[in-house]
Amino acid sequence: MATFHINRSGTSLGTFSEDEVREGLRSGKFTGTDLGWREGMATWQPLAQISEFAQETGPGAAPSPEPQFTGGGAITPTATIAPRSGLPWDDRQQRGILRAFFDTLIMVLTRPAEAFTVMKREGGVSEPLIYAIIGGSVGGVIYFLYSFLLSSAQLLGSHENPIMHMMGGGIRPLFFIIFVPLVVAISAFISSAILHLCLMIVGGAKQPFETTFRVVCFAGGSANPLLVIPICGGLIGGIWKIVLCCIGLARAHETDTGRAVLAVALPLIVCCGGALVLGMMVGLGAFGFPHH
Numbered sequence: 690m691a692t693f694h695i696n697r698s699g700t701s702l703g704t705f706s707e708d709e710v711r712e713g714l715r716s717g718k719f720t721g722t723d724l725g726w727r728e729g730m731a732t733w734q735p736l737a738q739i740s741e742f743a744q745e746t747g748p749g750a751a752p753s754p755e756p757q758f759t760g761g762g763a764i765t766p767t768a769t770i771a772p773r774s775g776l777p778w779d780d781r782q783q784r785g786i787l788r789a790f791f792d793t794l795i796m797v798l799t800r801p802a803e804a805f806t807v808m809k810r811e812g813g814v815s816e817p818l819i820y821a822i823i824g825g826s827v828g829g830v831i832y833f834l835y836s837f838l839l840s841s842a843q844l845l846g847s848h849e850n851p852i853m854h855m856m857g858g859g860i861r862p863l864f865f866i867i868f869v870p871l872v873v874a875i876s877a878f879i880s881s882a883i884l885h886l887c888l889m890i891v892g893g894a895k896q897p898f899e900t901t902f903r904v905v906c907f908a909g910g911s912a913n914p915l916l917v918i919p920i921c922g923g924l925i926g927g928i929w930k931i932v933l934c935c936i937g938l939a940r941a942h943e944t945d946t947g948r949a950v951l952a953v954a955l956p957l958i959v960c961c962g963g964a965l966v967l968g969m970m971v972g973l974g975a976f977g978f979p980h981h
Contacts, residue, residue: 691741694774694807696724696733699883701774704782704792707741714745725868726774728803775809776907778820790823798836810900814951818874824910825873828926831917843966873909881905887955888938893948896941904937 693710695702702723705713713719714736721737777796781789885901888894894901899914908930915926927966931953939949 691729694726695736696726696774700778703780704774704777710736710741711745714742715743716852726807728800745958774807775812776804778816778907779809779812790820793820793907794824794911794914797933798929801936802940803809804907805904805937808903808937808941810896810941812902814899814902814906817903817910818877818940821877821906822870823915824871824875825913826869828916829873848881850868854928873913873952877902877906877909880909883951883956884934884938884945887952888942888944888948890955891951893938893952895943895946900941901938904934904941908933908937 691707692704693707694704694903695710710719710725712722719736721735723736724733725739725742726734730734764805774925777784777789777792784792793804797879811978833969881902884905885898886895888901912926912930912933915929916922918925934953935946936952938944939946
């Protein structure tokens with residue numbers, strides 16, 4: 690069943706199932722002029738004009754609001770997407786932090802195009818950063834514990850005492866658990882700065898740095914928990930994070946996908962190109978200067 694994002698006068702009312710919206714229209718919680726959007730719809734539309742709710746709103750429902758004028762020109766059809774309803778994480782006070790986190794996690798991982806279309810472009814860096822820290826800490830800590838327990842288990846067949854190894858190495862997991870939120874936060878700012886710069890270089894930065902930062906936080910906070918998957922979690926999480934960043938930058942900045950992909954790939958291209966040039970210089974130096 691489709692999930693609808695409801696917006697009233699630029700304020701998000703949250704995400705609801707089709708049955709919840711229908712019941713809300715009957716009870717008066719929603720009105721026919723409230724804007725709704727679901728995956729597959731090109732723009733936000735008044736609930737009275739959405740076919741699923743035609744019976745609840747009836748023929749006498751209020752018509753669609755007239756286009757607003759700013760600066761002498763009417764808002765274009767694409768501007769109807771402007772009142773972004775936000776991700777479930779923005780409704781965590783009503784949903785509860787755990788439900789809001791998992792709802793956002795599932796939405797970003799399974800429906801990234803929809804998620805980054807409704808994601809708010811602005812609103813501060815603290816909320817997306819908290820989400821990124823939670824997701825990164827969960828994935829990072831569990832992945833580290835996997836590795837630590839695996840290395841300890843391998844010692845069972847060696848001459849080293851595994852008990853002493855775990856006692857001596859117990860400080861490492863403790864320090865890692867303490868510092869992983871800090872590492873996640875620093876990485877989010879650095880990654881966002883690099884991606885935004887690359888997006889500016891390729892001409893795809895239509896929004897400020899904060900928009901890129903929010904994309905990076907929600908992409909990383911959703912992909913990093915995949916590290917809990919044994920053995921291949923790191924590979925899956927890394928690849929999917931790249932995919933989420935490409936989709937997120939394209940949707941949030943409303944630029945074409947090619948520019949977003951190029952911006953994400955540009956740091957890798959620069960690093961590989963620099964390594965290649967350095968290798969060639971070392972090789973030429975070795976052949977150009979004979980040893981005595």
